Amino acid sequence: MKFGGTSVATGENIRHVANLVADCAKQGYSVVVVVSALDGTTDKLFEAAEKAKKGNEECIRESKKELFERHLTAAAKAIENKRIRKEVEQITEKTIDELEKVLTGISYVGELTPKSKDYVLSFGERLSAPIVWGALRDLKLETQFFSGKEAGIVTDSNFGEASPLMNVTTHQLREKIGPLLEKQIIPVVTGYIAATQDGVVTTLGRGGSDYTATLLGAALAADEVWMWTDVDGLMTADPKIIPSAKMLPELSYQEAAEMAIFGAKAMHPRALEPIMKENIPARIRNVFNPENPGTLISNEQTAKRVDVVKAIALIRDVAMINVSGAGMVGAPGSYAKIFEVLGKNNINIMMISTAVSEANISLVIRRNLLGRALSTLEIALLGRGLVSEVTAEDDVCVIAVMGANMKGTLGVASRLFTTVARAGINIRMIAQGSSELNISFVVKEKDGEAAVRAIHKEFKLDKT
Ligand code: ADP
Numbered sequence: 001m002k003f004g005g006t007s008v009a010t011g012e013n014i015r016h017v018a019n020l021v022a023d024c025a026k027q028g029y030s031v032v033v034v035v036s037a038l039d040g041t042t043d044k045l046f047e048a049a050e051k052a053k054k055g056n057e058e059c060i061r062e063s064k065k066e067l068f069e070r071h072l073t074a075a076a077k078a079i080e081n082k083r084i085r086k087e088v089e090q091i092t093e094k095t096i097d098e099l100e101k102v103l104t105g106i107s108y109v110g111e112l113t114p115k116s117k118d119y120v121l122s123f124g125e126r127l128s129a130p131i132v133w134g135a136l137r138d139l140k141l142e143t144q145f146f147s148g149k150e151a152g153i154v155t156d157s158n159f160g161e162a163s164p165l166m167n168v169t170t171h172q173l174r175e176k177i178g179p180l181l182e183k184q185i186i187p188v189v190t191g192y193i194a195a196t197q198d199g200v201v202t203t204l205g206r207g208g209s210d211y212t213a214t215l216l217g218a219a220l221a222a223d224e225v226w227m228w229t230d231v232d233g234l235m236t237a238d239p240k241i242i243p244s245a246k247m248l249p250e251l252s253y254q255e256a257a258e259m260a261i262f263g264a265k266a267m268h269p270r271a272l273e274p275i276m277k278e279n280i281p282a283r284i285r286n287v288f289n290p291e292n293p294g295t296l297i298s299n300e301q302t303a304k305r306v307d308v309v310k311a312i313a314l315i316r317d318v319a320m321i322n323v324s325g326a327g328m329v330g331a332p333g334s335y336a337k338i339f340e341v342l343g344k345n346n347i348n349i350m351m352i353s354t355a356v357s358e359a360n361i362s363l364v365i366r367r368n369l370l371g372r373a374l375s376t377l378e379i380a381l382l383g384r385g386l387v388s389e390v391t392a393e394d395d396v397c398v399i400a401v402m403g404a405n406m407k408g409t410l411g412v413a414s415r416l417f418t419t420v421a422r423a424g425i426n427i428r429m430i431a432q433g434s435s436e437l438n439i440s441f442v443v444k445e446k447d448g449e450a451a452v453r454a455i456h457k458e459f460k461l462d463k464t
C-alpha cells in the first residue's frame with residue numbers, strides 16, 4: 001500500500017492511514033507500507049535548497065523551524081502513546097539537524113548539484129515514514145521502518161530521475177523486506193528515495209513513491225499494489241479541472257501507462273513497469289472514501305466498452321521548440337543530430353512532430369529545461385548549414401486524449417479537432433503515435449483547461 005502526500009498530509013490523516021493498514025492486517029493480509037512526504041514538503045525542500053545555494057542562512061533556519069514544527073504537530077496528532085511519540089520526536093529532531101547541516105553546506109559552497117539536490121529532497125520521506133511507523137505501533141502493530149536505501153533499492157546515478165537496477169533491487173528487497181512479512185511485521189518504506197551502488201542517495205523522479213510501491217510489489221510477488229490517494233481512482237480527466245469527471249473502474253496496463261506517461265499526474269510514468277511484467281494488478285484508491293473499490297489496472301482487456309475516448313490529460317509546464325532549416329531536407333541524420341544533442345544533455349523529448357517537407361521539426365520538452373535545450377541546440381546546430389533557426393514557445397501545454405478503442409476507429413481525430421476549433425482554440429502542434437492509443441496536441445497554456453472541458457463534453461465522458 002502506497003500512501004501519497006495528501007493521504008499523510010496531517011497527523012489526523014496519518015492516524016486514518018494507520019487504521020486502514022490495521023484493518024487490512026486484522027483481516028490476515030500481509031501489508032508493506034510505502035509513504036510519500038507530507039503534502040507540499042518536497043516542494044518546500046526544493047525551495048530551501050535553492051535559497052541555500054544563494055547563501056540565504058535566514059531561510060535555512062526558517063525552513064528548519066517550519067518543517068520541524070509541522071512534523072512534530074503531525075506526530076502529536078497521529079500518536080497517542082507518549083513513549084512512542086517521544087521516540088518519533090527524537091528521530092525527527094536528528095533528521096532535521098542533518099537537513100540543516102546539508103543546507104548549510106550548500107550555502108557555504110554556493111552550489112547545488114543534482115546529487116546534493118536529491119539528498120535534500122530525500123528528507124521529506126525520511127521525515128514522514130517514522131511518523132507513520134509510530135502511528136502503526138500506537139495501534140499495537142509490529143512494524144519496522146526503512147529508507148529506500150535501507151530497503152535495498154539500488155539505482156544508477158541519474159540524479160533527479162534515477163532508474164532502479166532491477167536485479168540487485170529485487171534480490172535485496174526480497175532479502176531485507178520479505179522475511180518481515182513471514183513474521184507478521186509491517187515494513188514501512190520511504191517512497192521516492194533510493195541510493196546508488198556506492199550508497200549515494202538518489203530519487204526516482206517526482207511522484208516516485210508510486211514506483212517504489214510497484215518495485216516492492218513485484219519483488220515480493222504481491223497480490224495487488226494499492227496506491228491510496230485523494231481521488232476515487234483514475235478519472236476521465238483531472239477532477240480539479242472537470243468536477244464531473246468520472247472514475248474509470250478498470251483499465252489495462254497499457255491504457256493506464258499511457259495516461260501516466262501523458263501526465264495524468266495521478267501516477268508516476270514508470271510505475272507500472274515492474275508489476276506489468278509480473279502481471280500484478282494495481283488499484284488506485286481514495287483514502288477518504290475507502291468504500292470505493294477504485295480503479296483496477298490489470299491485464300484484462302477492457303476494450304469491450306464502446307467509448308472511443310477514455311480520458312484526457314492536461315500537461316502543464318512544457319515548452320515547444322521549433323527547429324527549421326532548408327538544409328535538413330533530404331539530409332539523412334539531421335533529426336538524429338538534434339536528438340543526440342538533447343539526449344547527451346539529459347533533456348527528455350516528450351513529443352515530436354515533423355512535416356513531410358522535412359524543413360522543420362517541433363519538439364516538446366519540460367519547461368524548466370528550455371534554457372539549457374535552446375543553448376545546446378544553438379551551439380551545436382546553428383551556422384553549420386543544416387539548421388537556420390531555433391525558436392521556442394514557453395506558454396503552451398499539451399493535451400493528450402487516450403483510449404484503446406481509438407485504435408482503428410475512423411473520425412476520432414476529426415471530431416476532436418473540430419471540437420477544439422469550435423471552442424475557438426488554435427492548435428500549435430499535433431502528434432499521434434502509431435499505437436493509436438492517444439492523440440496529443442499543443443495549445444496555448446491559457447486555452448488548456450477550456451480545450452479539456454470542450455473535449456470532455458463532446459465525447460460525453462461525464463456520462464460514462
Ligand atoms: P498523491 O500525492 O496521492 O500521489 P498526486 O497529487 O500525485 O497524489 O495525484 C493525485 C492527483 O492527480 C489528484 O488529486 C488529481 O487532481 C490529479 N489528476 C490529474 N489527472 C487525473 C486523472 N485523470 N485521474 C485522477 N487524478 C488525476
Ligand code: ASP
Binds near residue numbers: 005036037043124209
Ligand atoms: N514526495 C515526492 C514528490 O512530491 C514523491 C511522491 O510524492 O511520490 O514528488
Ligand code: MG
Binds near residue numbers: 210
Ligand atoms: Mg503522486
